[in-house]
Amino acid sequence: MECPICGTRDVGRVGQQGFFCRECCVEFTWKKGQLVLYRPDEEGELIPVEPIPPASEVMGT
Numbered sequence: 432m433e434c435p436i437c438g439t440r441d442v443g444r445v446g447q448q449g450f451f452c453r454e455c456c457v458e459f460t461w462k463k464g465q466l467v468l469y470r471p472d473e474e475g476e477l478i479p480v481e482p483i484p485p486a487s488e489v490m491g492t
């Protein structure tokens with residue numbers, strides 16, 4: 432398993448289908464084939480992360 436964000440293989444397993452990247456500090460899982468990201472906040476609660484838009488879209492603004 433590789434991290435879909437940074438590509439590292441340093442990912443740990445969380446629960447049955449979740450994974451945690453130590454590089455990005457994000458938890459990720461797949462729901463029906465779609466990648467879902469979570470970032471733990473200061474209290475350890477998992478906050479869904481919005482999909483990051485491609486860099487090409489950001490540069491126009």
Ligand SMILES: [Zn+2]
Nearest residue numbers: 434437452455
């Ligand atoms: Zn990562």
